[in-house]
Amino acid sequence: MPKKIGSKTLLLTSSPSIIGYAAVGAKKEKQGPLADYFDYLSEDSSFGEKTWEKAETLMQKKAIELALQKCSVQKTDVDFLFAGDLLNQCIGSAYASRDMAMPFFGLYGACSTMSESLCLAAMFVDGQLANRCVAATSSHFCSAERQFRFPLEYGGQRTPTSQWTVTGSGACVVAPSKQAPYLRAVTVGTVADLGITDINNMGAAMAPAAAQTLCQFFSDTSTRPEDYDLILTGDLGFVGSRLLERMMQAEGYPMAKLHNDCGLMIYDRVKQDVHAGGSGCGCAASVLCSFILPQIACQRLKNVLFMATGALMSPTSNQQGESIPGIAHLLHISAFPNEKEAK
Amino acid sequence: MPKKIGSKTLLLTSSPSIIGYAAVGAKKEKQGPLADYFDYLSEDSSFGEKTWEKAETLMQKKAIELALQKCSVQKTDVDFLFAGDLLNQCIGSAYASRDMAMPFFGLYGACSTMSESLCLAAMFVDGQLANRCVAATSSHFCSAERQFRFPLEYGGQRTPTSQWTVTGSGACVVAPSKQAPYLRAVTVGTVADLGITDINNMGAAMAPAAAQTLCQFFSDTSTRPEDYDLILTGDLGFVGSRLLERMMQAEGYPMAKLHNDCGLMIYDRVKQDVHAGGSGCGCAASVLCSFILPQIACQRLKNVLFMATGALMSPTSNQQGESIPGIAHLLHISAFPNEKEAK
Numbered sequence: 001m002p003k004k005i006g007s008k009t010l011l012l013t014s015s016p017s018i019i020g021y022a023a024v025g026a027k028k029e030k031q032g033p034l035a036d037y038f039d040y041l042s043e044d045s046s047f048g049e050k051t052w053e054k055a056e057t058l059m060q061k062k063a064i065e066l067a068l069q070k071c072s073v074q075k076t077d078v079d080f081l082f083a084g085d086l087l088n089q090c091i092g093s094a095y096a097s098r099d100m101a102m103p104f105f106g107l108y109g110a111c112s113t114m115s116e117s118l119c120l121a122a123m124f125v126d127g128q129l130a131n132r133c134v135a136a137t138s139s140h141f142c143s144a145e146r147q148f149r150f151p152l153e154y155g156g157q158r159t160p161t162s163q164w165t166v167t168g169s170g171a172c173v174v175a176p177s178k179q180a181p182y183l184r185a186v187t188v189g190t191v192a193d194l195g196i197t198d199i200n201n202m203g204a205a206m207a208p209a210a211a212q213t214l215c216q217f218f219s220d221t222s223t224r225p226e227d228y229d230l231i232l233t234g235d236l237g238f239v240g241s242r243l244l245e246r247m248m249q250a251e252g253y254p255m256a257k258l259h260n261d262c263g264l265m266i267y268d269r270v271k272q273d274v275h276a277g278g279s280g281c282g283c284a285a286s287v288l289c290s291f292i293l294p295q296i297a298c299q300r301l302k303n304v305l306f307m308a309t310g311a312l313m314s315p316t317s318n319q320q321g322e323s324i325p326g327i328a329h330l331l332h333i334s335a336f337p338n339e340k341e342a343k
Numbered sequence: 344m345p346k347k348i349g350s351k352t353l354l355l356t357s358s359p360s361i362i363g364y365a366a367v368g369a370k371k372e373k374q375g376p377l378a379d380y381f382d383y384l385s386e387d388s389s390f391g392e393k394t395w396e397k398a399e400t401l402m403q404k405k406a407i408e409l410a411l412q413k414c415s416v417q418k419t420d421v422d423f424l425f426a427g428d429l430l431n432q433c434i435g436s437a438y439a440s441r442d443m444a445m446p447f448f449g450l451y452g453a454c455s456t457m458s459e460s461l462c463l464a465a466m467f468v469d470g471q472l473a474n475r476c477v478a479a480t481s482s483h484f485c486s487a488e489r490q491f492r493f494p495l496e497y498g499g500q501r502t503p504t505s506q507w508t509v510t511g512s513g514a515c516v517v518a519p520s521k522q523a524p525y526l527r528a529v530t531v532g533t534v535a536d537l538g539i540t541d542i543n544n545m546g547a548a549m550a551p552a553a554a555q556t557l558c559q560f561f562s563d564t565s566t567r568p569e570d571y572d573l574i575l576t577g578d579l580g581f582v583g584s585r586l587l588e589r590m591m592q593a594e595g596y597p598m599a600k601l602h603n604d605c606g607l608m609i610y611d612r613v614k615q616d617v618h619a620g621g622s623g624c625g626c627a628a629s630v631l632c633s634f635i636l637p638q639i640a641c642q643r644l645k646n647v648l649f650m651a652t653g654a655l656m657s658p659t660s661n662q663q664g665e666s667i668p669g670i671a672h673l674l675h676i677s678a679f680p681n682e683k684e685a686k
Contacts, residue, residue, distance in 0.1 A: 001471060002471070002472050008446060010472065050663075051663050053659055053660060053663060054663070054665075080531060084449075084451060086432075087657065087659070088431040088432070088657045088658070088659060089429075089431070089451065089453065089655065089656065089657035089660075090451040090655075091655070091656065091657045091659065091660045091665075094534065094655035094656070094668055095655075095660065095665065095668065097533075097534050097668075098534040098536055098668045100533075100534075101533050101534075102533060103351060103531035103532065103533050104531070104532065104533060104534055104670060105450070105452075105459060105463065105531065106427075106450060106451040106452045106453075106459070106653075106655065106670075107448070107449060107450055107451060108427060108432065108433040108449040108450060108451040109448075109449045110432065110449075116448060116449070120448065120463075123467075123470075123472050124466075124470075126472075127466075127467075127470030127471060127472045128344060128345070128470060129345050129353065129466050129469075129470045129472075188423060188446035188447070188448065189446065189447065190440075190443075190444050190445060190446050190447060191437065191440050191441040191443075191444075191447055193441055310449075312432065312433075312434070312437035312438075312449065313432065313434065313437070314430065314431045314432035314434045315431070316396060316430070316431060316434065317396060317432075317434045317438065320393075320394050320396065320397070322397075322434075322438065325437055325438065325440075325441045327447060327449075
């Protein structure tokens with residue numbers, strides 16, 4: 001049963017577990033430093049499909065199926081699937097869920113979707129609304145580029161602040177269990193918008209939301225950055241990460257040494273020419289499910305704050321001169337179900 | 344605390360109340376038969392804004408603010424806002440939520456969004472994950488037409504099976520209370536796809552999902568259509584409604600006399616030239632929040648099954664030859680908190 005502390009944070013008193021998780025990527029992710037940790041990497045970014053959108057659907061299905069396999073849960077035993085993606089009308093998830101036959105809540109949280117879906121799954125299990133939930137998301141470089149920016153064939157030049165959409169997917173199975181990683185608390189974000197309008201600088205647009213949610217969590221829980229091993233943001237990239245660290249310093253929570261960003265981990269920024277880093281829903285999802293969760297499971301990481309951030313604009317709103325609203329949802333993921341066992 | 348019955352239905356044992364609700368529409372809705380029941384109708388479909396998208400945002404904000412006013416709840420007292428819409432990247436809701444400062448879960452359920460958001464709000468309150476939740480959605484004829492079909496200026500001819508996207512929004516405030524309407528049970532839908540590919544016949548694409556969820560609910564609860572005063576679908580329109588009734592008849596649940604569809608109620612199909620009826624997230628939302636909920640509150644309607652349906656395709660998936668997956672989420676909304684008080 002969840003217990004509210006402070007004004008916006010919920011402690012998940014039953015500490016639901018992530019009993020299964022899987023990460024899927026493609027060629028560029030295979031060339032990156034985290035390749036060894038992925039469950040499945042396709043040399044072919046089209047995954048054998050005729051369109052990029054179908055490739056993304058297949059990729060998300062693969063991640064969900066692998067996550068279920070790894071914890072021996074049948075599709076029919078899943079109470080709810082929470083999933084979303086970046087594509088118009090979230091077709092990546094809609095078509096993936098078509099073959100899953102699970103009760104389905106479609107989400108749109110832009111790049112915050114891994115946090116959003118995992119928050120809902122964790123809250124549902126802790127609130128006894130469900131026994132087993134799946135949280136999943138995906139993004140695909142090729143489907144995102146042509147939808148948000150230019151057709152790939154155009155070969156447009158990228159600005160230094162731009163990021164590279166990860167072709168990847170991650171899925172988590174959440175259930176009551178006595179195995180790490182445990183989901184201990186959530187802070188659901190509110191929209192923050194400081195007026196950034198540059199769609200090639202998403203990191204800057206999302207950093208204020210990240211700072212807001214993080215400060216809220218520290219204030220609600222009376223904890224500080226140094227109480228955690230790692231504060232992991234989704235895809236702020238190089239520009240957004242430095243901004244977040246400076247904002248947190250100004251708020252009295254210096255955290256630069258404890259902070260990392262999935263967008264800075266998944267690629268080698270210099271060798272792989274990705275400018276400010278990786279981005280997309282699949283960035284946070286695949287880094288969490290490949291590299292982070294196993295380290296929490298084996299207690300190498302004991303307490304992680306995972307916070308994927310989303311930029312809730314569209315090409316249309318941008319063309320209409322609107323600024324970019326950001327959102328960030330936070331989860332405390334731990335190697336221990338409670339403080340007592342941590343000692 | 345929710346209690347699972349059958350395989351996919353949750354009884355909400357605390358019977359959360361819809362303590363506030365409001366419906367907003369525009370010119371065509373003002374000319375329709377339900378006009379008198381709306382809380383706010385704008386003669387100007389642009390709501391004084393420069394773009395249709397900004398008009399939709401304003402409309403959704405208006406619905407949420409009116410719903411909160413009507414039950415004297417402050418924005419700061421809302422634990423979670425669940426909202427989504429039809430626009431790419433759900434910008435109607437994202438920008439509406441920017442000024443709300445409420446923890447925000449963005450949803451994408453196409454035209455099922457009023458059911459999806461209300462299911463989540465009801466489950467959160469019943470599972471004690473929240474004290475007060477807002478569920479909202481919207482659609483706008485002009486923003487939808489140009490995104491899904493043709494620019495308005497093109498003046499394309501509409502097929503007989505096509506529906507007219509409602510310019511409207513509805514919002515509900517859900518909280519524990521001892522006042523009708525009560526939320527008694529939910530059945531969250533799974534995707535159903537019988538292979539329909541005609542995007543001008545959404546009703547036919549969504550009817551199988553509606554039949555599937557409805558049969559599931561009757562089977563799980565051991566009830567029958569005649570146990571309810573009204574079975575209300577979202578926007579199946581004329582074609583989809585007749586299909587659903589025939590499918591239910593074939594399943595042994597004849598219900599044509601008890602069934603109505605928001606898409607058939609909001610406009611005068613003959614006089615207003617809307618072909619197969621109204622559609623869009625705002626259709627089910629505004630009909631529920633204008634015409635239906637007050638009748639449940641005063642016990643004129645005692646037990647209503649509300650089920651908005653969604654077609655989870657996009658113009659891209661359609662152009663790529665994909666069929667249209669449908670989904671339907673069901674809520675049992677009642678004038679009584681339990682069977683005992685109903686007698």
